[in-house]
Amino acid sequence: MIINPISKISGELSVPGDKSISHRAIMFSSLSDGKSIIRNFLQGDDCLSTIRCFKQLGINIIINNDVVEVEGNGLHGLKPSVDILDVGNSGTTLRLMTGILSAQAFDSMVTGDSSIQKRPMKRVMDPLSKMGAKIESINNNGCAPLKITGQPLKGITYESPVSSAQVKSSILLAGLYADGKTTVIEPAPSRNHTEIMLEYYGGTITTKDLETTVEPVNQLKAQEIIVPGDISSAAFLITAALIVPNSRILIKNVGINPTRNGILEVYRRMNANIQILNERLENGEPVADILAETSTLKGIVLEGDIIPNIIDEIPIISVAAAYADGQTIVKNAEELKVKESNRIDAMVENLSKMNVDIVATDDGMIINGNNKLKGATVESYHDHRIAMSLAIATLSASGSTTINDSDCIAISYPGFFNDLEKLSK
Ligand SMILES: O=C(O)C1=C[C@@H](OP(=O)(O)O)[C@@H](O)[C@H](O)C1
Numbered sequence: 001m002i003i004n005p006i007s008k009i010s011g012e013l014s015v016p017g018d019k020s021i022s023h024r025a026i027m028f029s030s031l032s033d034g035k036s037i038i039r040n041f042l043q044g045d046d047c048l049s050t051i052r053c054f055k056q057l058g059i060n061i062i063i064n065n066d067v068v069e070v071e072g073n074g075l076h077g078l079k080p081s082v083d084i085l086d087v088g089n090s091g092t093t094l095r096l097m098t099g100i101l102s103a104q105a106f107d108s109m110v111t112g113d114s115s116i117q118k119r120p121m122k123r124v125m126d127p128l129s130k131m132g133a134k135i136e137s138i139n140n141n142g143c144a145p146l147k148i149t150g151q152p153l154k155g156i157t158y159e160s161p162v163s164s165a166q167v168k169s170s171i172l173l174a175g176l177y178a179d180g181k182t183t184v185i186e187p188a189p190s191r192n193h194t195e196i197m198l199e200y201y202g203g204t205i206t207t208k209d210l211e212t213t214v215e216p217v218n219q220l221k222a223q224e225i226i227v228p229g230d231i232s233s234a235a236f237l238i239t240a241a242l243i244v245p246n247s248r249i250l251i252k253n254v255g256i257n258p259t260r261n262g263i264l265e266v267y268r269r270m271n272a273n274i275q276i277l278n279e280r281l282e283n284g285e286p287v288a289d290i291l292a293e294t295s296t297l298k299g300i301v302l303e304g305d306i307i308p309n310i311i312d313e314i315p316i317i318s319v320a321a322a323y324a325d326g327q328t329i330v331k332n333a334e335e336l337k338v339k340e341s342n343r344i345d346a347m348v349e350n351l352s353k354m355n356v357d358i359v360a361t362d363d364g365m366i367i368n369g370n371n372k373l374k375g376a377t378v379e380s381y382h383d384h385r386i387a388m389s390l391a392i393a394t395l396s397a398s399g400s401t402t403i404n405d406s407d408c409i410a411i412s413y414p415g416f417f418n419d420l421e422k423l424s425k
C-alpha cells in the first residue's frame with residue numbers, strides 16, 4: 001500500500017465496533033439461553049475468528065452485515081469440535097476461549113497463525129491449572145497449539161503478575177464453571193468489558209479496587225447488545241486530525257469506558273484540541289462523540305498504571321510524539337513485546353526509517369520530537385496497529401510511504417483506508 005501526505009482531514013464518521021466487546025458478545029451469547037442480537041459487530045478478521053470457533057463448537061450464528069444473531073446453547077451446551085479450533089491472529093480469542101474450554105466435558109485442540117504460536121500462553125495456563133484445568137502446550141514451549149482436556153474446576157484467588165484483561169477474563173470465564181468463587185487480583189486495572197457484559201447477561205461479579213470476584217452460575221440469559229465504536233480504531237483518526245494542519249473531525253459513538261480511554265487523557269496532557277461530546281451509557285458501556293482538531297502537541301512521560309489502559313494505542317501515540325515539541329518517554333510497556341509483533345522494535349525501526357529520532361529502551365521507547373518526517377518503505381510485520389500507525393505518520397510527512405504487508409489492517413479495522421479517504425476529500 002502506498003500512502004501520500006494530505007493537506008487536511010475533515011468531516012464526520014463512525015468507526016467500526018469495538019473489537020474487545022465484539023469478541024465477548026459472541027462468547028457470552030453462545031453460553032446464554034436464547035437468541036442474542038449483536039448490533040454494530042466488528043467484522044474484522046479477529047472477531048470473525050471467534051465466530052468461526054464458536055460455530056465449530058456447535059453454536060448457530062448468523063451474520064447480516066454488522067448485525068449478528070447468536071442462538072445460545074446455555075453454559076453446558078457447547079459441543080466438541082471435530083476439527084482443530086483456529087483462532088487466526090487473535091490473542092483475545094485464544095486466551096478467553098481457553099478459559100471456557102478448560103471447564104467443558106470434552107477435549108479440544110486450539111491453534112492459530114504463526115504470530116499466535118509465539119504468544120505466551122503460560123500466563124493463562126498457570127492460573128487455569130491451579131483451578132484444576134489440564135492444558136498441554138503441544139510443542140512444550142508455553143504457546144499454542146494447545147490440547148485442553150476438559151475438567152471440573154475449583155474456585156481460586158489468583159494474584160496475576162501482569163495487568164492483562166485477557167488473563168483476567170480467561171480466569172473469570174473458567175470461574176463461571178468452578179465449584180466456588182474465583183478472584184483475580186491485578187497489579188493495575190485492565191479493561192473491564194468482561195465484567196460489564198457478564199453482569200448484563202445475568203452473572204454475578206464484583207470489583208473492589210484491583211480485585212474482581214466472579215461466582216459460578218447456572219444460567220446466562222440472551223441479550224441485545226449494541227457494540228460501541230472502537231476507541232483503539234478511533235485513536236488513528238484522532239491522531240491524524242491532531243498532526244495534519246487545518247483538520248477538524250467528529251467521530252460519533254465511540255466507547256469511552258474509563259479502563260480504555262487513557263488515550264484521551266494522554267492527548268489532553270500533550271496539549272491536544274479534543275472535546276468529548278454527548279456522553280451516554282449503552283449496555284452499561286459509556287459512549288460519546290469525539291471532536292479532534294489540529295494541535296500543537298508537546299512531549300510527555302508515560303508510565304505506571306496508565307500503560308495497560310493505552311496498551312494498544314502506544315504505537316500511534318509514538319507517532320503523535322514524533323510530531324510533538326520536546327521529548328516523550330514511554331516506560332513500563334514491556335507487554336508491547338508480546339503482541340502481534342514486538343511493537344517497540346517495530347515502531348522504532350520503522351519511524352527511524354522515516355527520519356524520526358527514536359530509540360528503544362528495555363521497557364518502552366524515547367522519542368525526541370520536532371522531527372521532519374520523510375516517506376520510506378516500511379514493514380507492518382503483519383501487525384494491524386503497526387500498519388495503521390505508519391499510514392497516519394505519513395499524512396504529515398514529505399514524500400510517499402510504501403507499507404509492506406498492509407492487508408493485516410483488516411484484523412481490526414477493515415474500512416480504514418476508505419474512512420481515511422472520505423475524511424481527506
Ligand atoms: O481483552 C482484550 O480484549 C484485549 C486485551 C489486551 O491484551 P492483554 O490482555 O494481553 O493486555 C489488548 O492488547 C488486546 O488488544 C485486547
Ligand SMILES: C=C(OP(=O)(O)O)C(=O)O
Nearest residue numbers: 089090091092312339385
Ligand atoms: C493485541 C491485540 O489483539 P489480540 O491480543 O487479541 O491479538 C490488538 O488488537 O492490538
